[in-house]
Amino acid sequence: xxxxxxxxxxxxxxxxxxxxxxxxxxxxxxxxxxxxxxxxxxxxxxxxxxxxxxxxxxxxxxxxxxxxxxxxxxxxxxxxxxxxxxxxxxxxxxxxxxxxxxxxxxxxxxxxxxxxx
Amino acid sequence: xxxxxxxxxxxxxxxxxxxxxxxxxxxxxxxxxxxxxxxxxxxxxxxxxxxxxxxxxxxxxxxxxxxxxxxxxxxxxxxxxxxxxxxxxxxxxxxxxxxxxxxxxxxxxxx
Numbered sequence: 001x002x003x004x005x006x007x008x009x010x011x012x013x014x015x016x017x018x019x020x021x022x023x024x025x026x027x028x029x030x031x032x033x034x035x036x037x038x039x040x041x042x043x044x045x046x047x048x049x050x051x052x053x054x055x056x057x058x059x060x061x062x063x064x065x066x067x068x069x070x071x072x073x074x075x076x077x078x079x080x081x082x083x084x085x086x087x088x089x090x091x092x093x094x095x096x097x098x099x100x101x102x103x104x105x106x107x108x109x110x111x112x113x114x115x116x117x
Numbered sequence: 118x119x120x121x122x123x124x125x126x127x128x129x130x131x132x133x134x135x136x137x138x139x140x141x142x143x144x145x146x147x148x149x150x151x152x153x154x155x156x157x158x159x160x161x162x163x164x165x166x167x168x169x170x171x172x173x174x175x176x177x178x179x180x181x182x183x184x185x186x187x188x189x190x191x192x193x194x195x196x197x198x199x200x201x202x203x204x205x206x207x208x209x210x211x212x213x214x215x216x217x218x219x220x221x222x223x224x225x226x227x228x
Contacts, residue, residue: 006160032214043206043218044161093160097214106151106216108160 002028004096006109013084013116021079021112023094028107029074030096035067038091038111050077084116120144123207123219130226136194138222140207143188147209151216152181152192155204164205165192197226 003026013019023033032051036044048064050056050071058064066088068080077096081088094109122141130136142150148169153161167174167181167190174181180193194201207219 034215041221041223043220044216046215046217049215091158095160095216106163108153108162111158111160113158 002096002098002107004030004094004107004109006094006112008112009110010113011115013114015085015116016083018080018082019084019114021081021092021094021114023077023079023096023109025075025096025098025107028096028098030077030098031074032097033071033077034095034097034106035069035077035079036093036095038093040091044093047079081114084114086116089114089116120147120217121207121209121219123222125222126220127223128225130197130224132197132199132226132228134197134226136197136201136224136226137191138205138207138224139189139191140209140219141187141189142209144209144211144217145188146211147217148212149210150181150183150190151208151210152179153206153208153218155206155221161206194224197224199226199228202226 005024007022035047038044047062048056048058050069052074056069071077093111095106151166152164154164155161165176165179167183169185178195183190202225205222208216210216
């Protein structure tokens, strides 16, 4: 089956530093990747959609300069949280779709717990 | 505007019982309705999904019922087990492939 690997699973960083989260599709080519943010006991909120080789499309209210998304290859997308602050602490999850898949072809990563101290 | 409304927020069921979670949507352009299961600290995993041309879909102990005219769909978990204890999310998507999630239901199955 389709597998999406997300790393790291957790990270603690100091306020003001940047953190990069990787999302890899291991056995399929991901033409589209989605990045979500989830606060404790809340639902998943879509942050941005990225297509391979093009700029990411951010949802309303998401700061594109703070959350940098790169989808440079068909198997890798990265989310960089720049100048992180405690309010950026959250659970970040990626999801990937491959070409030619049915509408149901979303595979989620295992998530990254970011804690900014 | 919340496009997918999910209820109840939490649910406690005895082992062997039936768990029922309901969702309602507003956007008639949605044409794909999945249910996800999420354990603490993990990403969501697809349980079962349905398209609007089908009124019911069953996979093992999990069944989706879909009512297009009422714009509602529900998840039934038969013979609920303690291992089913998790948070369940309904979702919907349309031609842009973006998933819109419900707020989630925390299911607890008591042994």
